[in-house]
Every structure is written in structure tokens, then in C-alpha cells.
Amino acid sequence: MVLFSNIHIFKAIATLFCMVNSTVNSQNSFEFVVLPDSQTLVEEFPEVYKSQMEWIVNQKDRFSFVLHVGDITQNNSEEEWEVAKSGLSLLNQKVPYNLALGNHDMGSQPGKFADTRNTVLANTYFPINQYIKNSNSIATFPENTIDNSCAEYNLAGTNWLVFSLEFGPRNKTIDWANNIIEKYPEHRIIVNTHSYMYNDNTLQDGDDWYLPQKYGVGKAIGEDAVNDGGQLWEKFIKKNKNIRMVFSGHILGSGVGQLVSQNDYGLKVYQMLANYQKNVKGVERGDSGYLRLIKVNKNDKTISVKTYSPWLKTFKTEPEHEFTFKDVNI
Structure with a gap:
């Protein structure tokens, strides 16, 4: 586990990055990007993937940070990680980015999806020292890896923690996150993880497809046992008063879903x-390059969600792709 003395080192770097983004943070609203699973783009359509990053950089004064929900690559190969790195490196020291590793980003060899929790390639192409500079991270877990990270931001006058958690977060990963939250009781929190919701607007659990327990990593027990969406809600999300938003990918079908639930304190998540x-339905080739734009407005008490493709230069405006949560407690 990362020692909390290391948090002070990370925070110094994060503070410098926050100063760069002070224009964004001085407003009564803030906006960030959620990058859905990029595996198809990295494998087959790198030009579309690059266009996403170039567009974000061109909007760098608009966005506070970027979240990647995981499955950065399709086959966890050196070739694909090189593409992933070349795209994300365009954001370096311009827009912070936080990565959640998916089942396609780990395994014993290329094409072995989460048979083991081997993330060597991810950590090779995104070395820890470089990652913390570009992610505002104040802590990572396990120590000296990017497998799980916690970033800190000041957004529209409010302090936030952003957790990016591994595919099937382990019991010990949840313990690590809870320990950090205890030290920052007033911070609002965003959770970014790969596998959490299903496409029927429910938490991924029970007999749903693609559960973490159905992969090789799901055979672990004890502190290494994995957690699906339902378990993550019960053990972690609903118990922490200040978790406000959760983002995930992984699921096919419609590929989208939304859910508002009350935590143990009667607050909405x-x-x-x-x-x-x-x-995924409606984007069968997967080359459309859609991403999510999330805007939080403290004055209006809203979270608005839009879906946009820099490659196609178009929005998806159907209700499942463009919507607003109202009366939000931020």
C-alpha cells in the first residue's frame, strides 16, 4: 500500500497542475470528459482515437480533467499500448487524465483478458512518475503502480477526490480507498471504474454477463477477492457520504445506462x-469516436450529460445519450 508520506509528494505536483487550470476552477461550474472503452479505436481506428485527444487539447481551458473508464486497449499488446500512449500523451501537462484499467488491459499475455491481474504493460507505457504528473494523483495502489489511483481537484470552489479503480476492485483496494476518504472527510468524490453498471439501468451483479467473477481474476479469495457493481455499492459507495458520481463502461448491448440511488445518508449518487x-447497438463498427461531456453547475444544481464525436463532429441527442440530473446536491 502507498504510505501516506508519499501523498505529500503527490499533492505538491497536483497543486502545480491545479494552478495551471485555475481559469476553469474559478467558475461556478466545471466540466470534464469521460472516455468510454477505447479498445476498438486503439486496435483498428487510431486516427479516430487521436482526433478525440486533439479535440480535448484544443478545449484545454474548458475541461478540468479526463476520465478513461478502462479497456484502453483491446488485446493488451505492446503495439496497442503504444497507440494509447501516443494519443494520451497529447494531454500531458495540458489536461489531467485518470485511467481505470479494464479486463482487456490486464492478463498473462496479449489476448488473455484478465486471466491474471498482470498490468505490466500498462505500467510500462504509463510509468508511475509520469502518470502522477499528468493525473493530479495524490495516492496510488498497489505502491508504484497505476492500477488504482486517487486524484485531488479543486472544482468551482469545492475540493474533490477522483478514484480510478481497477476491473473488479479487490477487497484490499476498497480498504485502501476507504482509508483515504477518512483523511478527507469534506471532499466530494467521483468514482471511475470499468465494470459497474449493466445496460438495463441496474448495477452489474447476479446473472449479468461479463461479471468480474467470471474471469480468471475472479477466482481470488480473501483480500484479493473481486467485487462486481452490486458489491462495490454495498461495501464502498453507499457507505461514503460524499460520493456523488460513478462512471463505468465494459457492457455491450445498448452500451449505456443511468441510475440514481440514495446512499446511507439519504443523498443521491x-x-x-x-x-x-x-x-454496441448503433455504433457496430465502433469507429464513431463518441465521448461523454459532463458539466456540473453549482448554481443550477444540475449535472448535464452530452455525447459528442470530435471525429464525426456531431452529438447523439437521444434521451439515453443526452440528459440532465436536476436538484443535485454538489
Whole structure:
């Protein structure tokens, strides 16, 4: 586990990055980007993937940060990680980005999806020292890896923690996150993880497809046991008063979903699924390049969600792709 003495080192870097983005943070609203599973783009359509990053950079004064929900690559190969790095590196020291590793981003060899929790390639192409500079991270877990990270931001006058958690977060990962939250009791919190919601607007659990427990990593027990969406809600999300938003990908079918639930304190948690990879309904080739734009407005008490493709230069305006949560307690 990362020692909390290391948090002070990370925070110094994060503070410098926040100063760069002071224009964004001085407003009564803030906006950020959610990158859905990019595996199809990285494998087959790198020009579309690059266009996403170039567009974000061109809007760098608009966005406070970027979240990637995981499955950055399709086959966890060196070639695909090189593409992923070349795209995300365009954001370096311009827009912070936080990565959640998906089942396609780990495994014993390329094409072995989460048979083991081997994330060597992810950590090779995004070395920890570089990652913390570009992610505002104040802590990572396990130590000296990017497998799980916690970033800190001041957004429209409010302090936030952003957790990016591994595919099937382990019991010990949840313990790590809870320990950090205890030290920041007044911070609002966003959770970014790969597998959490299903496309029927429910938490992924029970007999749903693609549960973490159905992969090789799901055979672990004890502190290494994995958690699906329902378990993550019960053990972590609903118990923490200040978690406000949860983002995930992973699921096919419609590839989208939204759910508003009350936590143990009677406060609403806004949970969203977005995936536009190959074989998702409406984007069968997966080359459309859609991403999510999330805007939080403290004055209006709203969270607005839009879906846009820099490649196609168009929005998806159907209700499942463009919507607003009202009377939000931010």
C-alpha cells in the first residue's frame, strides 16, 4: 500500500497542475470528459482515437480533467499500448487524465483478458512518475503502480477526490480507498471504474454477463477477492457520504445506462454507463469516436450529460445519450 508520506509528494505536483487550470476552477461550474472503452479505436481506428485527444487539447481551458473508464486497449499488446500512449500523451501537462484499467488491459499475455491481474504493460507505457504528473494523483495502489489511483481537484470552489479503480476492485483496494476518504472527510468524490453498471439501468451483479467473477481474476479469495457493481455499492459507495458520481463502461448491448440511488445518508449518487466500442447497438463498427461531456453547475444544481464525436463532429441527442440530473446536491 502507498504510505501516506508519499501523498505529500503527490499533492505538491497536483497543486502545480491545479494552478495551471485555475481559469476553469474559478467558475461556478466545471466540466470534464469521460472516455468510454477505447479498445476498438486503439486496435483498428487510431486516427479516430487521436482526433478525440486533439479535440480535448484544443478545449484545454474548458475541461478540468479526463476520465478513461478502462479497456484502453483491446488485446493488451505492446503495439496497442503504444497507440494509447501516443494519443494520451497529447494531454500531458495540458489536461489531467485518470485511467481505470479494464479486463482487456490486464492478463498473462496479449489476448488473455484478465486471466491474471498482470498490468505490466500498462505500467510500462504509463510509468508511475509520469502518470502522477499528468493525473493530479495524490495516492496510488498497489505502491508504484497505476492500477488504482486517487486524484485531488479543486472544482468551482469545492475540493474533490477522483478514484480510478481497477476491473473488479479487490477487497484490499476498497480498504485502501476507504482509508483515504477518512483523511478527507469534506471532499466530494467521483468514482471511475470499468465494470459497474449493466445496460438495463441496474448495477452489474447476479446473472449479468461479463461479471468480474467470471474471469480468471475472479477466482481470488480473501483480500484479493473481486467485487462486481452490486458489491462495490454495498461495501464502498453507499457507505461514503460524499460520493456523488460513478462512471463505468465494459457492457455491450445498448452500451449505456443511468441510475440514481440514495446512499446511507439519504443523498443521491449519480451513476452512468457509457460504451461505444465495436458491436454496441448503433455504433457496430465502433469507429464513431463518441465521448461523454459532463458539466456540473453549482448554481443550477444540475449535472448535464452530452455525447459528442470530435471525429464525426456531431452529438447523439437521444434521451439515453443526452440528459440532465436536476436538484443535485454538489
